[in-house]
Amino acid sequence: MEQPATAQKPQPDPASEQREEESVHRALERYYRSGKPPWDTGVTPPELVALVEGPGALSPGRALELGCGTGTNAVYLGQRGWEVEAVDLVDGAVDLARQKAAEAGVAVRVLHGDATRLDELDVPGPFDLFFDLSCFCGIPLHRRDAYAAGLTERAAPGARLLMFGYGPEPVGNPVPEVASWAAGVTADELRARFTGWELLDVTPGTNPVPTFWFTLRRGA
Numbered sequence: 115m116e117q118p119a120t121a122q123k124p125q126p127d128p129a130s131e132q133r134e135e136e137s138v139h140r141a142l143e144r145y146y147r148s149g150k151p152p153w154d155t156g157v158t159p160p161e162l163v164a165l166v167e168g169p170g171a172l173s174p175g176r177a178l179e180l181g182c183g184t185g186t187n188a189v190y191l192g193q194r195g196w197e198v199e200a201v202d203l204v205d206g207a208v209d210l211a212r213q214k215a216a217e218a219g220v221a222v223r224v225l226h227g228d229a230t231r232l233d234e235l236d237v238p239g240p241f242d243l244f245f246d247l248s249c250f251c252g253i254p255l256h257r258r259d260a261y262a263a264g265l266t267e268r269a270a271p272g273a274r275l276l277m278f279g280y281g282p283e284p285v286g287n288p289v290p291e292v293a294s295w296a297a298g299v300t301a302d303e304l305r306a307r308f309t310g311w312e313l314l315d316v317t318p319g320t321n322p323v324p325t326f327w328f329t330l331r332r333g334a
């Protein structure tokens with residue numbers, strides 16, 4: 115008898131997943147090797163300033179920045195009394211972030227590693243605040259659940275996650291073999307992946323392409 119057609123979920127292909135991760139890593143390293151990457155403005159975004167200093171500001175606690183780049187925002191949080199740990203995949207970025215923290219005289223702990231493999235790093239938490247400025251939206255899709263699980267395991271009750279991300283296919287895909295860079299991030303994706311969290315707010319960014327500021331809160 116003929117079987118009803120069922121939607122086929124693509125099978126994971128570990129070799130192509132690894133190739134994609136390597137492509138992302140190489141592309142990011144190229145950005146840092148070529149000088150100052152376009153995102154490295156040295157300016158802390160007003161959305162983070164509002165959360166830390168604005169009306170109803172969070173009290174300083176423990177913060178983890180994912181994809182900290184050269185450390186501008188990790189240093190900012192350290193200067194505002196937060197106990198900060200920060201992670202980046204690119205060793206050149208980590209060196210610059212450590213230098214920036216040392217020059218500012220703040221005790222930020224900067225770790226070289228993968229935000230989707232926090233178990234391999236010494237960052238047990240719990241954290242009251244996670245900050246991600248354009249890291250998650252570039253992570254290969256097959257690693258995103260691991261990213262969410264890593265934060266969830268390390269979140270204090272009521273912890274916040276402030277994330278900035280590009281929406282789907284924002285600027286064309288600069289690295290075609292990296293599908294995630296065209297996928298971007300959406301509110302629906304965050305709701306699906308971050309179980310046990312509430313998406314409190316989605317505010318469009320001011321960029322010429324679709325971008326978003328997402329605020330999530332871990333359940334108590």
Ligand SMILES: C[S@@+](CC[C@H](N)C(=O)[O-])C[C@H]1O[C@@H](n2cnc3c(N)ncnc32)[C@H](O)[C@@H]1O
Pocket residue numbers: 142153154155180181182183184186201202203204207227228229230246247248249252253
């Ligand atoms: C668009 S840049 C933004 C850097 C920094 N947040 C800023 O605004 O200057 C994204 C950063 O995330 C880092 N990154 C990407 N994937 C990562 C991963 N899986 N683990 C840790 N860092 C990652 C990159 O190396 C890069 O520094």
